[in-house]
Amino acid sequence: MSEQLFWNDEMETRSMEEIQETQWHKLQMQMQYIYDESPDFYRPQFKRIGVHPQDIHSFEDFRTLPIMRNKEMDREAQLKSMERYGHSYGTYLCAPLKDVTHIYCTSGTSGEPSFYTFTESDLKINDECWARTFWRAGIRPGDTVLHGFGLSMWSAGIPVVRALAAMGARPIAAGAEGGIERMLMFARLTKPTALVGTPSLAEYIIEKCPEILGYPASELGIKTLLVAGAPGAGLPEVRQRITEGFGGAKLFDSAQGAWGLGNVSCDSEEYQGMHVVSPEHCIWTDLVDPNSKEPVPLENGAVGEGVITAFDHQAGPPFRYSFGDTLQLFTEPCSCGAPGWRFKILGRVDDLLNVKGIKVYPAAVRNIINSFAPRTTGEMRIVVDAPPPAVKPPLKIKVEYGAGLSESEIENLRTELISRLKNRLRFTAVLEMVAPDSLERSTLKGKRIEKTYESTVSKEG
Ligand SMILES: [Zn+2]
Structure with a gap:
């Protein structure tokens, strides 16, 4: 049988x-x-x-x-x-x-x-x-x-x-x-x-x-x-x-x-x-x-x-x-x-960015930024001016600093972050340090990339 x-x-x-x-x-x-x-x-x-x-x-x-x-x-x-x-x-x-x-x-x-x-x-x-x-x-x-x-x-x-x-x-x-x-x-x-x-x-x-x-x-x-x-x-x-x-x-x-x-x-x-x-x-x-x-x-x-x-x-x-x-x-x-x-x-799906031959995972960037909490809120956006995956260096990132930091502390944080990103993920970043809670919190999905080439109207709605 x-x-x-x-x-x-x-x-x-x-x-x-x-x-x-x-x-x-x-x-x-x-x-x-x-x-x-x-x-x-x-x-x-x-x-x-x-x-x-x-x-x-x-x-x-x-x-x-x-x-x-x-x-x-x-x-x-x-x-x-x-x-x-x-x-x-x-x-x-x-x-x-x-x-x-x-x-x-x-x-x-x-x-x-x-x-x-x-x-x-x-x-x-x-x-x-x-x-x-x-x-x-x-x-x-x-x-x-x-x-x-x-x-x-x-x-x-x-x-x-x-x-x-x-x-x-x-x-x-x-x-x-x-x-x-x-x-x-x-x-x-x-x-x-x-x-x-x-x-x-x-x-x-x-x-x-x-x-x-x-x-x-x-x-x-x-x-x-x-x-x-x-x-x-x-x-x-x-x-x-x-x-x-x-x-x-x-x-x-x-x-x-x-x-x-x-x-x-x-x-x-x-x-x-x-x-x-x-x-x-x-x-x-x-x-x-x-x-x-x-x-x-x-x-x-x-x-x-x-x-x-x-x-x-x-x-x-x-x-x-x-x-x-x-x-x-x-x-x-x-x-x-x-x-x-x-x-x-x-x-x-995250494997989308390619900064001059260097693969950048937005999740990995976020992890590094998170690791600086509470000096950061963990909220960030990678700003891309053209459709991914290819991104022209340096990679632009908005980072929310944590509450209560002085101007010089924010500057130190920026320098440390740039160096950590370079050491760990091998790409050069320019960081725009933004105030806590200034980046929009997405309820539908965690947004890590801001696409300046698209209209700002969300497709998710
Ligand atoms: Zn089969």
């Missing part, structure tokens, strides 16, 4: 027409749900643009909605919910707190952790999406799986351990926090046939195994590696290094977002991107132009900023959420024969 192809044959072999029908049905319910249950976050955003969920009559209408969530908006929503409700789970929390049964955190953008919330039903979706992912990566019930993601942080921690157990596999929750020696000791003692972790962990095991266990990683008996959390598995040289280092093990790449909404690469010789494995739970492959935020036609090879919407999530559902990744969509059938759409993650 031949083995089934997928974890959930019925759901994973459906045609795109069937999938889209289900998506549209669930989308309408989810829009109404977040509108009703999120009076401080989603509903005001609908109101601001004068749209009610019932005005959305098609998928095309839905695609014209602005981005409604991203990391920076999450941060604001967390501060607000702390103020209003005494918890940091964000004003986008749509379910009653008593129904939230799982919380994990990520490191967040500002040093304080960001929390993500799950109800029991959300966790069941997590389990199902991961089970489909594991199955496609060759992990089966009864397999011993070494878990090497960070356990205390991130969606790939406890939720993945739980999902492995739920599908009937045996997770060995070594966790990245335990360090490489412990991880390898666990591997020696439990003889896992699969490893889940970051690509850099896989590479580190190859490097350290001979020293710690006295034999190479190829003798660990690991036949499957499922990696996530960083690019790597899609790069031919990394791929080759890892598969060879583990004695010909198979390597699969996965991206689940923050909500465990599965995607996994396949076994094709050449990397084909990641298959969307749970399209009835979410839309992963909606694309907008990174500058105009207008919808990009969803055709084979299309490139744009990825916008994710989950349908069934109750606790803190992502709806038109941008992770800030640039995706490439593939709608044509894959050489592996699995149906459905795929995508590749091409990089960060």
